[in-house]
Amino acid sequence: MLLGAHVSISGTIDRAVDRARELKCTTFQLFTRNPRGWKAKKLKKEEIEEFKRKMKEYGYGLAVSHMPYLPNISSPLIQTYKKSLSSLIEELERAGELSLKYLVVHIGSHLGKGLDIGIKKAAESVNTALSKVNNDVVVLLENMAGQRNSVGSRFEDIKRILNLIEYPDRVGVCFDTCHAFAAGYDLRTREAIENTLRDFDEIIGLRLLKAVHINDSKGDLGSHLDRHEHIGMGKIGENGFRELFHNKYIRDLPLILETPVDSRGNFATNLAKCRELYI
Ligand code: ZN
Ligand code: MN
Ligand code: MN
Numbered sequence: 299m300l301l302g303a304h305v306s307i308s309g310t311i312d313r314a315v316d317r318a319r320e321l322k323c324t325t326f327q328l329f330t331r332n333p334r335g336w337k338a339k340k341l342k343k344e345e346i347e348e349f350k351r352k353m354k355e356y357g358y359g360l361a362v363s364h365m366p367y368l369p370n371i372s373s374p375l376i377q378t379y380k381k382s383l384s385s386l387i388e389e390l391e392r393a394g395e396l397s398l399k400y401l402v403v404h405i406g407s408h409l410g411k412g413l414d415i416g417i418k419k420a421a422e423s424v425n426t427a428l429s430k431v432n433n434d435v436v437v438l439l440e441n442m443a444g445q446r447n448s449v450g451s452r453f454e455d456i457k458r459i460l461n462l463i464e465y466p467d468r469v470g471v472c473f474d475t476c477h478a479f480a481a482g483y484d485l486r487t488r489e490a491i492e493n494t495l496r497d498f499d500e501i502i503g504l505r506l507l508k509a510v511h512i513n514d515s516k517g518d519l520g521s522h523l524d525r526h527e528h529i530g531m532g533k534i535g536e537n538g539f540r541e542l543f544h545n546k547y548i549r550d551l552p553l554i555l556e557t558p559v560d561s562r563g564n565f566a567t568n569l570a571k572c573r574e575l576y577i
Pocket of ligand 2: 440511
């Protein structure tokens with residue numbers, strides 16, 4: 299079972315590995331820098347070594363990086379686009395330095411200029427970044443909740459981006475359960491999950507599915523609300539996650555929580571719930 303959470307890098311980046319271990323995660327996700335700013339200090343050689351040393355010592359094989367919040371690789375605005383592309387290049391390099399297998403990227407927003415432009419920009423960003431950075435990191439496009447102007451909430455949109463990618467072996471998909479549900483893909487029953495994954499397979503191909511963000515959803519099916527909820531407390535519900543964890547296409551993938559931390563729960567409680575539903 300590859301189960302983990304998005305852990306904080308507060309302090310030094312190797313502390314993320316400690317936090318994952320304290321939570322008894324078998325995989326984890328992190329930001330390689332403060333996710334709320336554009337600028338990041340270069341990773342020092344000692345930081346990288348300490349991170350990798352702990353990964354090895356604690357027995358972690360696979361960890362996932364997530365792009366910071368501000369970049370929008372689908373942006374039609376030239377300045378934002380350029381800054382976002384620089385971030386993508388930088389994050390791809392950093393993930394490589396830290397030996398992280400995947401870099402998860404939100405596809406972004408076309409800001410009202412239309413899906414066609416957003417798709418073109420997203421593909422252009424990924425192609426340019428991959429042409430400039432040559433390492434083993436695989437870029438995972440994350441499906442979106444379908445908020446206004448978002449690109450990549452429909453499997454068809456993701457497929458159109460993937461069709462434009464010039465490095466097919468260096469891209470895949472990270473499936474966020476909250477985003478998918480909010481976008482209208484039902485996950486509440488075994489049958490619904492099978493239908494959703496059949497769609498995914500027919501349109502994108504399940505071999506491209508590399509990781510799953512397991513988040514319950516505050517919003518209803520098709521609400522387009524990107525509001526994560528504790529596992530079992532949202533609109534997908536316990537049954538949905540039990541069935542997801544028993545689905546053969548999902549069960550063995552890296553499963554990563556991005557659930558809230560509040561008075562009703564935290565990563566420890568959500569991890570416990572997942573382990574209970576996984577059996
Ligand atoms: Zn995300
Ligand atoms: Mn996510
Ligand atoms: Mn989200």
